[in-house]
Amino acid sequence: MKKLKIHFLGASGTVTGSKFYLETEEVKILVDCGLFQGVKELRKQNWERLPIDVSEIDYVLLTHGHLDHCGYLPLLVRQGFRGKILGTGPTLEIARIILEDSAKIQEEEAERANKEHYSKHNPALPLYTKEDAAFALKFFERVEEGDNLVLSDNCSATFLYNGHIIGSTYIEIDLHGKRFVFSGDVGRQEDELLNAPKQPEWADYLFVESTYGDRQHPDENVGHILTGLVKDSLHNRGTLIIPSFAVERLQSLMYQLWKLYKKNRIPNIPIFVDSPMGNNVLEVFEQFPSWHKLTLEEYHNMCNHISIVSSYAETWEIIDDPRPKIVIAGSGMVTGGRVLTYIKQLGDMETTSILLVGFQAEETRGRKLLEGATELKIYGKYVSVKAKVNHLESLSAHADQPELLTWMDSIKNIPEKVFLVHGEKAAMEVFKGKIHEKYGWNCHVPEMHEVLEVLL
Structure with missing residues (x-):
């Protein structure tokens, strides 16, 4: 009888940091390798080594390229991983963009913290560098959606379209x-841009x-x-700020406004799109037309209608522009x-509106705005918020409860076990009751760092 150990290394009892490790004598697989976001106690775990022998991992399988599913990869490689990182073509492109951007932000924030002395650490260091991110990309290997991949004598994997974001x-x-x-x-x-999940x-x-x-x-x-x-923004001669996830939500907003x-x-x-990462993701839509609904003509017409910001100097020109305007900028x-x-x-202007779209994790600034915060801590200083805050939940890229149940409807057998992951505890308890x-x-x-043994 063969044994499998399942290690829940992230997205367990919380939303972010997806990492699930399958360990057998024959093959060792990590499904997703994400960063924790939100609550400080979770974010601190990004700085800790994983409680497994990283050098033994044969494969990392990426479901998609969001930061909370791929953002830990440079650290995994730094800790000794030398296997293959597998994902679809769009997923690997998105992951590359996100890792390069994340490393750049880490370096810039460490530099700013050292310059303005608002960090407790002296010196403040980036979680990882652009060089770390570049090295992780060397292990990327593209797979085709629907192909059956042989990973070992008794193990294979298939990646199947599930919407959410491109790839x-x-x-x-x-x-x-x-x-x-x-x-x-x-x-x-x-979804406006993507097909229904398989x-x-x-x-x-x-x-x-x-x-x-x-x-x-x-x-x-x-x-x-x-x-x-x-x-309202036109009437108030104000600015509508839309914090947006750079992947799919940003493109969806562009499409809706166009x-x-x-x-x-x-x-x-x-309309200004001020997200270097989001601009790069637009190119992924052009590169992989079979993964979304937009025609090439629609894509180009949409992009021509909206001003794509390239430099930080332009950011300040937009801020100083007195005209009513819409600004879509990362992060979501x-x-x-x-x-x-x-x-x-x-x-701090009453003429400004902020529109939040998609999920806002615990203790993020977005969640605080949703909960009525009148000030936010930005770059070590508190900033007054008088802007009107709105929320569009239906623009979320995540399936809701009925859609998750629809996704499971085609399963013909009774699973031996269903693990609820990537959710806040209250949401998971309700969902558990609904599935039962x-x-x-x-x-x-599962709890964080829980290890379960399965007989195969």
Whole structure:
């Protein structure tokens, strides 16, 4: 009888830091390798070595390229990993962009902290450098969606389309006759840019995200809400700031605003996309047309309608521009990026509006804004916030509870165990009850660093 150890190294009892380690005598696989975000106690874990022998890992399988699923890779390599990092073409491109950007931000923030002396550490150091990120990229190896990949004599893996962002997949790992299904982040059933997720048909062990396991996204009229916010900004001669995730949400917002302009529902208000990473992601959409719904003509028309910001000097020109305007800038949870500069400079004006889209993790600035914060700590100093804060939950790239259940509907067998991951504890408990009520399946909510043994 063969044994498998499952190590829950992240996204267990929390949303971020996805890392699931499958350890057998024959093969050792890490599914996702993400950074923790949000709560300080979690972020501190990014600085700690993993409690496993990293040099023994044969493969890292990436479900998609978001920071909380790939951002730890430079540290993994620094700790001795020398295996293969597998992902779809768009996923590896997105991961490259995100890792390079993350390293740049880490270095810039360490430099700023040392210059302005607001860090407790002397000197403040980056979590990893651009050189660390570049070295990690050397281990990338592209896989094709739907192909069955032989990883060892008794193990194979298949990456299957699941929406969420461009390149995103769920992963089926067949190991000694048992199937382990990792949902990754499941996308929406109806999305402006992406197709509906494919669905697994068999799972002996199912690892399913539960970000929105406790709720249904509101039935919002996105076009109507965006039109109202744009008209308010015009009336107030103010700025609409939209903190956005650089991957898919930013492109979706661009598409929504371009469509509204095309239909004469909003005037030709200046729209600026100020996210170097988001601009690079746009090129991935052009590079991989089969992964999304946009035609090449629509893509170019959309990009021509919107001003793409390239330099930080332009950021300040936009801030000083007195015209009513829309600014879409990273990051989506207001944890970093150029959106901090806009909020720092314009957030204390009552003519400014802030529109949050997508999930806001605990203790992020985005979550604090949602909860009514009237000041934010930015670059070591507190900044007053008088801007009106709005939230569009239906623009989330994550499936809600009914959509997650729909994703599981095609599973023909009764899984031996369902693991609820990538969610806050309250959401997972509600989702656990719902799965038991609908399917009668045995669910488990793993703790961080929990290790389970499975007989194969």
